[in-house]
Amino acid sequence: NRMKQEGKTVIMTTHKLKEVMFASDHISVMRKGKMIATMAKSETSERDLAQLMVGQESVTARTVVREKPLDIxxxxxxxxxxxxxxxxxxxxxxxxxxxxxxxxxxxxxxxxxxxxxxxxxxxxxxxxxxxxxxxxxxxxxxxxxxxxxxxxxxxxxxxxxxxxxxxxxxxxxxxxxxxxxxxxxxxxxxxxxxxxxxxxxxxxxxxxxxxxxxxxxxxxxxxxxxxxxxxxxxxxxxxxxxxxxxxxxxxxxxxxxxxxxxxxxxxxxxxxxxxxxxxxxxxxxxxxxxxxxxxxxxxxxxxxxxxxxxxxxxxxxxxxxxxx
Known part of the structure; x- marks a missing residue:
């Protein structure tokens, strides 16, 4: 953020969605060597980015149904x-x-x-x-x-x-x-x-x-x-x-x-x-x-x-x- 305030350009490469949404102004998504999409941060969400990254339903929102552990x-x-x-x-x-x-x-x-x-x-x-x-x-x-x-x-x-x-x-x-x-x-x-x-x-x-x-x-x-x-x-x-x-x-x-x-x-x-x-x-x-x-x-x-x-x-x- 300090570098941005000083007028510098920052390119951040990461797979951490919270980090992306916290720090970025614009976001591009790559998958298998291709640029899939580019958008402003205000136009997307963690769920949407996850779907673009893996090409399937977001894994961040899935609900896990679990049985109680055995008492052993x-x-x-x-x-x-x-x-x-x-x-x-x-x-x-x-x-x-x-x-x-x-x-x-x-x-x-x-x-x-x-x-x-x-x-x-x-x-x-x-x-x-x-x-x-x-x-x-x-x-x-x-x-x-x-x-x-x-x-x-x-x-x-x-x-x-x-x-x-x-x-x-x-x-x-x-x-x-x-x-x-x-x-x-x-x-x-x-x-x-x-x-x-x-x-x-x-x-x-x-x-x-x-x-x-x-x-x-x-x-x-x-x-x-x-x-x-x-x-x-x-x-x-x-x-x-x-x-x-x-x-x-x-x-x-x-x-x-x-x-x-x-x-x-x-x-x-x-x-x-x-x-x-x-x-x-x-x-x-x-x-x-x-x-x-x-x-x-x-x-x-x-x-x-x-x-x-x-x-x-x-x-x-x-x-x-x-x-x-």
Whole structure:
């Protein structure tokens, strides 16, 4: 706005509709390399822009009909403490559970323990004190393979840093967690033709746009990289999906696809721990929302009881509730 007041011209490229409607005077929409429309801000709305962007009904106004979660605790965390590599406490006495068929959202400003929580639950980080029960069994401390074998899937915060190997194709990336299984290998040798057919089916099922299953995945768009990552994790038929900022950097269409995948897991009775800084996403998808601040859970509420202002205050550490 200051640059505009100084007489300068600003061109802003973004897929965030609220950002567009807040800052722009005129808006142009591109889809698949073509300019679809140009209009003054006063002539359009978020819903109209979303339809133009994805070529279908807006995903921003859809209503989700959901059943009540099963009263079966899938994940139970008690008195969990964990420390950063430098010795600083990053998780401080966490107590919470996630039921079967439930999406639990985790809100918080980045750096308040959400990343470390995901790492602990997926075996990437060991914990100091506390207990984690998953599907009635104790979760092994710091065991990545143990988490995978017990049925925990993980979509990490950075898909290209922690989720996918950019120089490899779809086949290798899809095999990362299952190459030891009898379906994927025999006597230590990969079942090449069978694995390629399986990979092609997954690419088609999850609508991953790629030049071919051998094309390096760093050539794919962010949305297609994320769909490939979800294809691998969902194909494991997990009991618990831990998704960290799963729609970060994605356009409206790709975001809707990710949301559908998470809703699909919920409908199958699976559990989802959704870690996100997008309050719209959390309020739309979650059955329950926890708020983290300073490594602690400072709020735990049903979605019907949640509101943006209160969650924002908890995220800023301005007040806390007894999270139980």
């Amino acid at each position: 605790p899938m994940l139970v965390v008690s008195g969990l403490n964990a420390y950063a590599d430098q010795g600083r406490k990053v998780l401080d006495g966490l107590h919470f559970d996630v039921k079967a068929g439930e999406i639990v959202g985790v809100a918080g400003v980045s750096g308040n323990g959400q990343k470390e929580l995901a790492e602990v639950l997926t075996g990437l980080r060991s914990w100091k004190d506390g207990d984690i029960q998953f599907d009635g069994l104790s979760l092994r401390n710091g065991s990545i393979r143990g988490a995978i074998e017990q049925g925990i899937a993980h979509v990490p915060e950075s898909r290209m840093k922690s989720g996918l190997a950019g120089s490899l194709g779809a086949v290798d990336n899809l095999l990362f967690k299952t190459y030891r299984s009898p379906e994927r290998s025999s006597f230590g040798l990969l079942r090449t033709e069978k694995n390629r057919n399986w990979s092609q089916k997954l690419v088609e099922l999850f609508d991953v746009k790629t030049p071919g299953i051998d094309a390096p995945v760093h050539h794919l768009s962010g949305g297609n990289q994320q769909k490939l990552l979800f294809a691998r994790e969902v194909d494991l038929d997990p009991k618990l999906m831990i998704a960290v900022h799963p729609t970060q950097g994605l356009d409206v269409g790709a975001t809707a696809g990710v949301h559908d995948l998470l809703e699909g897991l919920r409908k199958k009775g699976r559990s989802v721990l959704l870690i996100s800084e997008d309050l719209d996403e959390l309020l739309q998808l979650s059955d329950r929302i926890m708020v983290m601040y300073g490594g602690r859970i400072v709020g735990n509420m049903a979605r019907e009881e949640a509101n943006r202002e209160y969650i924002g205050m908890l995220m800023a550490g301005s007040e806390e509730e007894d999270a139980g």
